[in-house]
Amino acid sequence: MFLQQLVNGLTLGSIYSLIALGYTLVYGILVMINFAHSEVLMVGSFVALAVFRFAPAILPQGPVGLIVALVLSMAGAGVLNVVIERFAYRPLRHAQKLAPLISSIGVSIVLQNAVFLWVSTQSESFPELIAATQFSIGGAGVSSLQLVCMASAIGLMMGLHFFIEHTKVGKAMRACSDDLETAGLMGIDSSRIIALTFLVGGALGGAAGVLYGLNYGSIKYNLGFLPGVKAFTAAVLGGIGNIRGAVLGGFILGIMEVMAAGYIPRGSDWKDVIAFSVLIFVLLLRPSGILGEKIAEKV
């Protein structure tokens, strides 16, 4: 049973991590929490659904369809995130810190209601891009969907790591994250780097939206809220602004929730209480999160 619960926890954790990265990337550069990220995730899943409805031919069942859906949703969500940044956050870059935060809550509400009013008020079933088959690994039942979910999430995270650590643009992003103004003085176009960060963060959110729809079979206008809150928590737990921290926090939260629901009698009533109590406890011991060290300089 332990192995089975571990598989359940890793699937949940991989989705949380992917979303948490979107929060942490933006925070790393702008020191702001993008509350609209949960809606970017939701829109990402609806992009895949729209493509499936209007042009099903380009989404055949199988790995090709999945990759096409991922790419299109990532592009859609990434561009949306850039547009949000351009119109809702950039004009407020030099305003007081609360202003962009409130602006992001506003964007979140607008997006959610836009989908509610114009697209659908209820759950829509998500296309089965990958046939659900069952494997047994050491007694634990694993579905093809769970494997796809974990593999895509880990693949994207490795891609992000490479991009940030080993490319020139990644280096510029790190420089902006260290000190936005100085990076600007050194000849980095910081506005472009910020837009790029939103593009990358949004794309990861879009991918998470597709994996979410794939794994749970249906999507809805408010699907982003709960995973958004959890992923934001995961990012704080790992140390917000820290990329490895977001991934670690996501997996810890996912596994913790599953273990609480899986081993404690009536645990599923209490799993959120348990998970969030641990969060409070960790923050009391390490206010900057498990891997967050730079946070003190930033605030």
Added chain:
Amino acid sequence: MKSLNRTKFLLACTLAAASALAGAWSALAQGAKTVRIAVAMPLTGDMGTEGQGVRRAVEMAVAEANQSKAFPYTLEVKALDDRADPREAVNVANLITSDPGVAVVIGHYNSGCSIPAAKIYARAGIPMITPASTNPDVTGQQLNPKWTGKKSVFRVVPTDDVQGEYAAQYVYSKLGYRKMSVVHDKTAYGQGLAEQFKKNFEKLGGKVNSFDGISIGDKDFKALLTRIKSTGPEGIYFGGVYTEAGLLMKQGRELGITVPFVSGDGAKTPTLFDVAGAAAEGSYLTITGIPVEYLATAKDFIANYKKRYSGPGNELKPFDHFGYEATRIALEALKKSGPDRAKLINALHQTKYDGLLGTTTFDAKGDTLNKIITMTKASFKDRSFPPVK
């Protein structure tokens, strides 16, 4: 600047007063000629399809009454959306009570919405008939000494204690299961139903392996299902609605749980097959009353409904005939008493109505004495729920 603000404020006040007067005037002007039947249902969201069905049924009953010219005034339907959310239900109830033209409310759908809303209707003296809420407290709360106002809540569906008991007996005697796991969705409806099932199943001598709540909005129940699987139940009882029921069935089968799921009327809707897919096959679902397609008395209703509403999204939903019956009962009472609310409540208590559900009479709390429950078994192939003996 200050004086400008004051001018603006005064202007706003004048406008507000004027519009309030206009509203009161139009209510007065119409009051003599129109009587409104309010329908408070979830019209959007996951429960939206079910709520829209009830709205259609109520509109049909009202249109038929207008056509028959049995009333000296025009009847009008006022439909409001509670989004299946108890907070929104309270807002809707306040909107309804502020309209003096409303004689009766048909609503709400979810027990969690009906319970708080009923208090508001009672305070305003408006009778309410729920066609779908099955938690005993919907009417039972009227016995509380703190209840203000008349006993004005009625329902045309049997309650969860009847449904839970029936399910427990069926599982114990007909299916012969002795070990069950119970899950509920922590709502007034789901948890109430699950507790009734547990109580009655244990009374019969069965063992409840586990009893857990899940949160609405959560999508991943694999951790809980893995634990349930390890306790080796012969079946899983779920108290809740189709969204979570479907996910539990789907994820349960993915984890290799082969025992059947048993649930209540909230999960019995064809949309269940959209969420669960083939995993819903063979699930047992209790429903209140007899399925409408097996009711000899409902043939006309179904034919008229299909004539009036066609096209995708307008299919007959599981509670439509209850909504229709509730409206017919309200209209019957209205015919006798006139639109005065207090007289209407008294007339409703005297109800003896022969309709498509059989004969409906209410007990002192307002619960129907017509308490039939049917067990159905889900068939994925034709997306239906044929009754089983």
